[in-house]
Amino acid sequence: MSVRKFRKRWYIDIYYNNKRIRKPSPENSRAGARAYEAYALQQLSRGVDPFEAEKIKKVILFSDFAWKWVELYAKTNNKVSGVRGKTSVLKTHLVPFFGKCKLNEITNFLVEEYKALALKKGLCNKTVNNHLTILNTCLTHAVEWDELETPPRIKRLSVPQQKFDFMTFEESEMLINQADGYLQEMILFALHTGMRYGELRAISWQHINWDNKLLAVKGAFYRDILGSTKSNKERHIPLSPRLYSVLAKRKKTRGFIFADSNGDYLKENLARQALKRLIAKTELNRDNGRKIGWHALRHTFASQLAMRGAPLSAIQQLLGHSDIQTTMKYAHLSPSTLRSTIKLLENGNENGFGHHLVNTPVLKPEFQEIMCALDVNSTANLKTKTESCDSALYGGDGGS
Numbered sequence: 001m002s003v004r005k006f007r008k009r010w011y012i013d014i015y016y017n018n019k020r021i022r023k024p025s026p027e028n029s030r031a032g033a034r035a036y037e038a039y040a041l042q043q044l045s046r047g048v049d050p051f052e053a054e055k056i057k058k059v060i061l062f063s064d065f066a067w068k069w070v071e072l073y074a075k076t077n078n079k080v081s082g083v084r085g086k087t088s089v090l091k092t093h094l095v096p097f098f099g100k101c102k103l104n105e106i107t108n109f110l111v112e113e114y115k116a117l118a119l120k121k122g123l124c125n126k127t128v129n130n131h132l133t134i135l136n137t138c139l140t141h142a143v144e145w146d147e148l149e150t151p152p153r154i155k156r157l158s159v160p161q162q163k164f165d166f167m168t169f170e171e172s173e174m175l176i177n178q179a180d181g182y183l184q185e186m187i188l189f190a191l192h193t194g195m196r197y198g199e200l201r202a203i204s205w206q207h208i209n210w211d212n213k214l215l216a217v218k219g220a221f222y223r224d225i226l227g228s229t230k231s232n233k234e235r236h237i238p239l240s241p242r243l244y245s246v247l248a249k250r251k252k253t254r255g256f257i258f259a260d261s262n263g264d265y266l267k268e269n270l271a272r273q274a275l276k277r278l279i280a281k282t283e284l285n286r287d288n289g290r291k292i293g294w295h296a297l298r299h300t301f302a303s304q305l306a307m308r309g310a311p312l313s314a315i316q317q318l319l320g321h322s323d324i325q326t327t328m329k330y331a332h333l334s335p336s337t338l339r340s341t342i343k344l345l346e347n348g349n350e351n352g353f354g355h356h357l358v359n360t361p362v363l364k365p366e367f368q369e370i371m372c373a374l375d376v377n378s379t380a381n382l383k384t385k386t387e388s389c390d391s392a393l394y395g396g397d398g399g400s
Contacts, residue, residue: 003033006150007140012037016044023051024149062106063099065147066090069138081222089134093118098135103148106139111154125157132156161329165291166300171284178282182266183274185246186258190294192243194301194319197294198222199229201266205252213239217320223268231322306333 002013003025010025010033023040025033043050070090074083097114098106111132118128132154142148167175172191179187190200198220207216215237220229229235239247247257256265275294279285284292302315312334316327 003030003037005030007143009143012040014040021051022150024143024146059102059104060147061099062101062103063095065103065142066095066099066138069141073141079222079227080225081227084222086134089131093131094135094138103139103142106152108152108154111135111152115157119157125159126162129156129159164299164329165296166303167284167292167296169304172300172304175278175282175284179278182258183271183278186271187275187297188243188246189257190297191301192240193217193237194298195237196220196230196298197272200294201256201258201271202226203257204255205257206254208239208247210248210251213244215239221265221268224265226265229320231320233320233322235317235320237318302327302330303333306330309334 004011004013010028010030011022012025012033013020013022014037015021021040023036025036027033027036040050067090070083070087074086078086097117098110101110115128115132118131119125123131133156136151136154139148139151143151176184176188176191186200189195189203190197193215195203195217199217201221202219203215203217207218208214209216217229217235217237219226221227255263258266258271260266260270272294279290279292284290298319302319305315305318306312312324312327312331315330316324319327321327
């Protein structure tokens with residue numbers, strides 16, 4: 001006999017007639033659960049079922065609860081993109097499968113059946129896991145809202161490391177040279193900042209600090225709705241000399257940097273289709289097995305930095321990743337950095353493991369500056385700032 005807390009809710013956990021009884025406490029506190037446990041045991045000892053009223057409580061269908069959850073929780077706590085994503089998954093996948101089931105009829109076995117069916121339809125493991133995350137969140141709130149006693153234990157599928165396409169330095173230059181107008185500048189911007197497509201469309205002239213050559217990434221468009229960045233955090237990116245020079249030629253005080261003829265933001269598909277048409281004319285097209293779009297330019301930015309030895313922690317902050325594990329997919333592109341790190345074991349000691357390891361700086365001098373600019377701990381003592389940052393990140397005016 002005990003009381004325990006599970007996912008922010010207090011339960012009583014007792015055995016009676018060789019059966020385990022686990023019930024949520026009407027008063028969600030330790031003291032309330034203990035009082036409920038004492039009451040339940042007292043009633044059971046008298047031969048009275050204290051849970052009779054709960055048994056006749058009507059359990060609602062998953063479809064009814066799911067749309068209630070979208071209205072009360074998702075639309076209140078999630079961004080527009082999140083609400084649309086959850087709504088789409090529920091409408092297309094989860095409700096058609098689980099909709100006619102009562103909440104307490106969604107068992108572990110039924111979830112496994114859904115996983116098997118989704119994979120049979122050709123959905124990848126990561127997509128199925130996204131569906132399971134929405135299902136789990138929905139059922140967890142059903143418990144918190146007293147519509148369900150205990151949710152099923154949902155096990156995610158294993159997901160292999162995702163493959164991504166990126167361009168070489170030569171391919172990047174080729175793509176920039178074959179573009180013109182706003183598209184050329186937008187491609188250069190993406191390759192020199194690593195910004196997401198929605199962030200590129202939202203960037204304004206007011207976001208540039210011309211004195212420090214820094215760009216503040218403050219928002220993003222989801223389709224045609226302006227909101228916060230994916231991580232809900234502002235980040236700052238140093239401008240390369242090449243990008244700074246291009247922007248300075250048409251410097252303005254306000255408005256979107258990439259705007260239509262009326263000075264308004266670029267509509268969702270305008271630059272997408274323009275880049276798609278440009279790619280189709282090059283050797284980067286899909287006929288050659290390539291998958292180059294705006295997000296691939298972001299991958300290119302990170303991959304080229306990794307190949308030039310940039311610390312993954314700096315790449316993480318430039319990309320705006322909230323978790324370093326997301327950035328780790330670029331680690332294999334910097335083997336020289338890993339070899340240099342292992343060589344530190346022999347620095348200052350001919351016999352192997354050196355006593356001077358703790359005092360040896362791991363970062364290359366040129367990258368200590370960018371780490372400093374991004375407020376990452378560093379042992380660097382530097383004299384200059386913007387020039388070394390730009391040189392390290394982009395290899396001079398002609399780099400990409």
